[in-house]
Amino acid sequence: MSPSVYPPEAIPTIRVVAMPTDTNPAGDVFGGWLVSQMDLAAGTAAAFRAKGRCVTVAIDSFIFHEPVSVGDEVSIYTKVTQTGKSSIVVHVETWRRARNSNDRRKVTQGKFTFVALDENRKPRGLPPEDGFDTITE
Secondary structure (H helix, E strand, O other): OOOOOOOOOOOOOEEEEOOHHHEOOOOEEOHHHHHHHHHHHHHHHHHHHHOOOEEEEEEEEEEEOOOOEOOOEEEEEEEEEEEOOOEEEEEEEEEEEOOOOOOEEEEEEEEEEEEEEOOOOOEOOOOOOOOOOOOOO
């Protein structure tokens, strides 16, 4: 699967700059760092939809398209694609922009599944959709 040419027409859920501590000796970002940033973004989208606490239960179909270098701006986009009784599936795309360029490239994508939790950390049903399930400014 080849990466898309243009990022989603949405506001990124998270935007960060890859720092030297996030990279290996060659200056490429650790895959685990990207996964953790994507999990943070997906968790934000899931908690927004669930109107409360959620926990990651699965990460599926994760693809690395190309590396991220130190200094790259990393933008992570999320979209809730499916809900169940207590579960939420979030599609996540990560795009990079080189520091001195306007060229954007998709670097990773994946599917994250969450379960909404109650105050006792037990699965709970999702509230009805209210039409505001997309995080916007």
